[in-house]
Amino acid sequence: MGNATSQAPKLKTPLRPKSSAVAYDKSSLMKIEPNYQNPIIPLLDPLLQGLGHSARYYLNYYAIRFCQDLVLYDSPQCSANPFRDLVPMSLEYPFLREIIVAASALHFSNSMRWNKNPQPVVNALVDALGARHRAIKSLQDVVERQEALRNEPANDGERDALLAAVLFFVNFVLLDSGKGGWRAHMNFVGKLLSLRTTTSSSLRNSPTSAPELWSDQSPLLDFAAVESLIALPPAGQHISSSTSPGIRDYIASDSVAYYIWSNALDSLVSSLSKTTPPPLTFDGDDDEILHILIRTEANSYHSCPSRLLHTVFRTSRLARDIGASEAGVLTEQQMQSCLELLREIQTFDGDAWATEVCTRITAAVGYMDDVEVQYRKHIAATFRAAVCLYVLLVAPELPNQLSQLASSNGIGEDNLPVLPSAEELVATILHHLSLIPTDSPLFKFATWPIFLTGVATADSSRRAWLLDRLRDMRYLCPWGMVTSTMETLVEIWQMRDNIATTEEHNMGESGLTGESMVSLHERDRNNWLVQLKGFKIDCLIV
Numbered sequence: 413m414g415n416a417t418s419q420a421p422k423l424k425t426p427l428r429p430k431s432s433a434v435a436y437d438k439s440s441l442m443k444i445e446p447n448y449q450n451p452i453i454p455l456l457d458p459l460l461q462g463l464g465h466s467a468r469y470y471l472n473y474y475a476i477r478f479c480q481d482l483v484l485y486d487s488p489q490c491s492a493n494p495f496r497d498l499v500p501m502s503l504e505y506p507f508l509r510e511i512i513v514a515a516s517a518l519h520f521s522n523s524m525r526w527n528k529n530p531q532p533v534v535n536a537l538v539d540a541l542g543a544r545h546r547a548i549k550s551l552q553d554v555v556e557r558q559e560a561l562r563n564e565p566a567n568d569g570e571r572d573a574l575l576a577a578v579l580f581f582v583n584f585v586l587l588d589s590g591k592g593g594w595r596a597h598m599n600f601v602g603k604l605l606s607l608r609t610t611t612s613s614s615l616r617n618s619p620t621s622a623p624e625l626w627s628d629q630s631p632l633l634d635f636a637a638v639e640s641l642i643a644l645p646p647a648g649q650h651i652s653s654s655t656s657p658g659i660r661d662y663i664a665s666d667s668v669a670y671y672i673w674s675n676a677l678d679s680l681v682s683s684l685s686k687t688t689p690p691p692l693t694f695d696g697d698d699d700e701i702l703h704i705l706i707r708t709e710a711n712s713y714h715s716c717p718s719r720l721l722h723t724v725f726r727t728s729r730l731a732r733d734i735g736a737s738e739a740g741v742l743t744e745q746q747m748q749s750c751l752e753l754l755r756e757i758q759t760f761d762g763d764a765w766a767t768e769v770c771t772r773i774t775a776a777v778g779y780m781d782d783v784e785v786q787y788r789k790h791i792a793a794t795f796r797a798a799v800c801l802y803v804l805l806v807a808p809e810l811p812n813q814l815s816q817l818a819s820s821n822g823i824g825e826d827n828l829p830v831l832p833s834a835e836e837l838v839a840t841i842l843h844h845l846s847l848i849p850t851d852s853p854l855f856k857f858a859t860w861p862i863f864l865t866g867v868a869t870a871d872s873s874r875r876a877w878l879l880d881r882l883r884d885m886r887y888l889c890p891w892g893m894v895t896s897t898m899e900t901l902v903e904i905w906q907m908r909d910n911i912a913t914t915e916e917h918n919m920g921e922s923g924l925t926g927e928s929m930v931s932l933h934e935r936d937r938n939n940w941l942v943q944l945k946g947f948k949i950d951c952l953i954v
Contacts, residue, residue: 466539467509470516475499478519481889482583482662483711484853487777492711494659498576501659505573507554510547511580514540518587522890544584547577575663582670582952590893590951598674598952601667656776657707665708668701669716672725673860673954679731679806680867681947701725710772714857714954715788716795717765720757723799727753731806735945742813750807751829757799758832762792784852790844791854797840798861800832801868808941834868841865842874845881856889859897863953866901867944870912875905896951907947908940 463471479495480486486493502509517540524533554574582597705718714721730749734742742750766788774780804810811831818828841861848854859882866878879898886894 466517467513467543470513470520470539470543471499471502471509473520474512474516478516481519481856481891482666482713484713484715484856485711485773485777487779490777492773492777494657494662497659501569501573501576505570505577507547507550508573508577508580510543510550511577511584514543514547515580515584515587517543518584519890522587522892526886526890528887540584547581551577572660572663575667576659579663579667579670582667586891586893586952586954588892590891590896590953592950594674594952598671601671657711661704661707662712664704665712668704669712669714669721670952670954672721672728674952675728676724676802676860677949677953679728679735680802681944681949698722698726710769711776714860715791715854716860717760717762717769717792719765720760720795720799723753723757724802727799727803727806734807742807742809744817746807747810747813747817750803750810753803754800754831757796757803760792760796762796763789766792784854787848787852787854790847791858794841794844794858794861797832797837797844798864801834801837801841801864804832804834804837805864805867805941805944838865838869838874842877850884850888856885857954859885859894859953863897863901867904870908875901893952893954897953900949900951900953904944904947907943911940911943 475496479493479498482495483493488496498508498512502512517536521533521536521540524531524536551574554570578597578600582594582601585592585594585597702718702722705712705721709716709718730746730753734746737743766785770780770785770788814828814831817823842865845858845861848858862878862881866875869875869878878901882894882898
């Protein structure tokens with residue numbers, strides 16, 4: 413799996429000592445045929461006996477394979493993966509069971525297709541689409557039942573099941589391609605996050621609505637009706653306060669993380685048309701979002717430190733404020749905000765964070781060797797550089813405007829704050845990523861830093877390395893979102909290279925030489941970032 417990765421110059425992946433972590437046997441799973449008569453592990457629970465062979469097979473696949481992708485460290489013996497708890501919950505709520513079955517069937521189908529030795533699994537894709545349709549129908553039945561009961565809010569168990577179902581509809585889209593219905597999902601998740609103190613009656617009078625909830629191909633489902641079923645309790649009550657985070661915590665934190673990544677993507681480019689409303693802005697307390705993320709950060713699949721992910725959220729809001737100006741010129745206050753964010757990111761102590769979260773995960777799964785702690789330090793450094801790079805990408809004129817401001821105020825260049833360069837940040841990200849081998853759980857999903865690094869680099873060898881890395885990730889975790897990320901990067905590179913070629917031609921035609929040509933090149937080198945603002949990205953990258 414590491415052959416392609418190790419071909420990139422100066423970016424060789426080291427061999428990893430054998431870890432004590434619980435791992436799945438990928439090679440054996442690749443040999444699985446969808447024989448519903450013989451599940452991978454017999455499901456002997458009497459509660460499952462009423463289910464069909466297909467549902468039992470995919471619930472089993474979910475329990476022993478798919479749910480491993482949803483956390484970093486999966487230790488069934490220590491109950492370290494709360495997503496496995498959704499199996500018994502799904503037996504009570506058909507809408508949750510069907511969307512889990514749908515996502516599991518799609519995961520299985522992808523795994524067969526993208527295996528080193530692909531196998532035809534047409535039936536699995538048919539099973540996925542059928543179960544997804546049944547999940548939507550079951551949710552419609554719940555809405556109709558609650559309508560008859562005068563829209564009484566769901567009880568705690570049903571609320572958790574509904575929130576989990578919404579999360580798995582997002583997962584289904586990400587497994588498929590990350591394209592299409594994700595924006596409607598994010599609108600819905602954003603609405604739920606802002607409803608923590610909203611009553612059902614006020615929801616009915618709310619002007620905010622969406623024409624549909626799931627996707628263009630799905631049956632319509634009343635947006636406000638589902639909102640009323642999941643009206644959240646006041647802030648602080650919904651998140652459990654126990655020492656060990658449970659499934660409710662993971663559902664909440666993954667929903668928040670998806671929402672933050674979607675806003676970050678939209679703030680980087682103008683993906684939304686003028687007639688499409690932007691994703692809803694969460695108007696709750698920032699500390700509440702941070703608390704939700706911190707609860708599960710030790711075992712969250714994306715492995716991003718919560719404080720850095722929270723900074724991404726704040727940066728995306730600042731980016732929307734900057735984007736409100738058609739000229740793209742930063743105000744003095746916006747420049748100050750960017751500098752404060754950069755200082756905050758650069759002072760984040762990744763080594764201390766890695767040690768602390770590894771202590772927490774050790775208490776949960778019963779192991780954590782020094783090698784894995786070191787990999788945590790590398791992933792922290794990766795995300796720290798990536799978030800800095802994100803700030804520079806959303807405010808590309810920051811260096812020039814700082815120089816102009818200093819010049820107008822008579823401040824010397826030496827007194828300006830030192831900004832990290834995009835080149836330095838890209839090199840840092842590539843260095844630390846190359847030190848995390850494929851057999852570390854941290855290898856699975858670093859999609860967002862890889863995407864930003866790809867956006868920022870023009871070096872062909874680095875681009876090839878990033879694509880190889882994404883292919884290796886997709887082999888380990890067969891999510892269609894990874895394929896869409898690769899396709900999007902290729903489109904961005906084509907756009908950037910075309911702009912660079914045009915600029916070089918224009919400079920040559922102008923007859924400029926020496927310092928004048930260098931000055932013109934420096935002035936125009938960010939033109940591709942201006943063009944990126946008009947680039948349309950129709951996939952969710954998390």
